């Protein structure tokens with residue numbers, strides 16, 4: 279399997295360092311519903327997971343749940359913890375907020391057919407690991423207690439800082455993007471907090487430590503959880519492209535400094551999902567949830583298909599039209615599989631599957647894998663038996679629900695719709711195309727699309 283390694287800046291062959299492929303995926307901050315942009319990044323883990331399983335590899339995939347330490351503007355300074363801000367908004371404890379949104383995160387993973395990770399450690403339940411790691415970094419002179427008692431990582435003690443993102447320390451000026459104010463407690467402007475002392479106003483999510491009562495920084499969480507659960511030889515670390523810097527740079531510095539070795543072999547990042555031309559994010563107010571798709575009558579797996587129709591490391595501008603088209607394609611494929619199952623048995627033929635496998639293993643080229651499937655669907659020379667086998671077996675990489683029983687959606691059209699459709703049928707029989715077009719328009723205004731197929735007129739409820 280080949281993947282694009284952000285740090286090496288090239289596509290590289292993945293060869294597991296041990297019997298089991300070890301993958302660490304930065305998970306959600308559970309202060310709100312994950313939007314479909316987050317889900318695109320989480321799908322990257324699933325594609326790696328499924329491809330490795332299909333190769334017969336064992337996989338240990340750890341995805342953390344951030345329920346403390348992630349600040350509102352991603353910096354160390356000044357702002358509130360995202361969990362605490364939401365706790366105030368919803369008048370629930372931070373732990374109740376975490377529980378609520380973690381459950382919804384798992385529900386969304388399930389809706390998108392994302393295979394479960396080996397475990398989902400929570401930051402708030404692994405504070406002891408962070409404390410041990412911070413102490414180790416202090417002992418090794420990579421961390422120090424600042425003027426206010428908070429503990430900071432000494433960025434200049436890690437000479438290789440910046441290899442993932444290209445943001446070298448020498449180029450990071452005070453007041454850069456992730457540092458809105460100068461913190462006098464630090465020795466150097468690019469140092470970051472590992473343990474922060476809690477202000478007196480903070481009443482939740484605080485723990486006692488040798489350095490005082492406080493809470494962890496966001497970056498130390500991932501180092502502590504990944505080193506504990508995967509050890510100091512990790513094959514792949516994933517995340518969205520925005521995590522390259524500072525999150526992954528800081529994580530790499532902490533893990534490598536503590537372990538005195540290069541801990542993560544490959545860093546792999548998913549590009550952003552845009553919606554209506556802008557990065558999907560809460561601040562852009564263009565957030566779409568998996569739930570929104572369902573409410574519009576769309577199969578959530580249509581989102582998965584749209585993602586697969588675009589390469590994970592290219593930006594994708596999502597629209598409702600693309601989702602609707604993918605929903606139709608999926609229904610057509612489910613119908614095809616159901617009909618083929620009625621008339622034949624699958625017959626093993628690896629020709630198209632080996633093409634699909636080749637594309638997927640080539641840096642997750644799902645775009646060409648899906649195109650191959652479209653060719654198989656349309657082909658008049660491929661037998662039904664081979665078509666059925668190809669679709670059913672491609673499921674292991676694609677996860678599009680080809681193995682599920684298909685139940686045709688029951689749509690109860692209103693009497694008005696049925697009357698117009700009947701009128702249109704008569705108009706067409708009389709070759710009155712003008713009238714038939716007018717009736718199509720009227721049906722469309724009622725949210726019903728008309729398709730003229732070989733079997734006659736078909737009605738489709740538009741989402």
Ligand code: AMP
Nearest residue numbers: 305306307315316319517518550551558
């Ligand atoms: P968060 O819950 O904010 O910690 O983000 C969870 C994951 O989603 C991270 O890996 C982010 O990089 C990723 N992410 C955030 N916004 C987007 C987006 N618009 N498209 C793709 N991934 C995103």
Ligand code: ZN
Nearest residue numbers: 304305500525
């Ligand atoms: Zn992380």
